Amino acid sequence: MASTLAEKTCTPCRGGVPPFTPEEAEAYRTQAPDWSLMDDATRIERRYRFKDFGEAFAFVMRAGELAKAQGHHPDISFGWGYASVSLRTKKIKGLHENDFIMAVKLDRISEGVVEAAARPKG
Numbered sequence: 421m422a423s424t425l426a427e428k429t430c431t432p433c434r435g436g437v438p439p440f441t442p443e444e445a446e447a448y449r450t451q452a453p454d455w456s457l458m459d460d461a462t463r464i465e466r467r468y469r470f471k472d473f474g475e476a477f478a479f480v481m482r483a484g485e486l487a488k489a490q491g492h493h494p495d496i497s498f499g500w501g502y503a504s505v506s507l508r509t510k511k512i513k514g515l516h517e518n519d520f521i522m523a524v525k526l527d528r529i530s531e532g533v534v535e536a537a538a539r540p541k542g
């Protein structure tokens with residue numbers, strides 16, 4: 421991997437490429453170690469913890485903006501104090517570099533949301 425995933429942008433995936441093998445997925449996961457390979461390495465998942473519903477919602481809103489900008493979309497469930505994110509490339513029914521690019525960028529968003537909440541108001 422030339423540049424780090426964080427500097428990359430998702431590329432349109434119109435299918436026709438094979439999904440990552442478990443070995444390939446594991447190699448990418450080293451850059452997103454808080455994510456777990458699920459369903460025979462056809463998707464990755466992470467549960468983020470936040471201090472309350474508002475912080476979780478702020479994360480989800482920013483995740484939505486990121487997905488729109490990147491053209492690659494996660495599945496997110498959230499509630500008071502948590503957001504659970506699942507990523508897979510639906511077009512190829514498995515994992516693609518786009519999923520790991522999104523994972524790394526979502527990790528940065530989550531750190532930003534927690535920091536923002538920690539800053540004193542005003």
Ligand SMILES: C[C@H](O)[C@H](O)[C@H]1CNC2=NC(N)=NC(=O)C2=N1
Pocket residue numbers: 431432433434491492493494507508509510511512
């Ligand atoms: C052309 C464009 O890349 C596709 O329509 C994108 C949109 N967002 C996507 N998001 C996800 N998670 N999987 C996809 O296969 C996908 N395809």
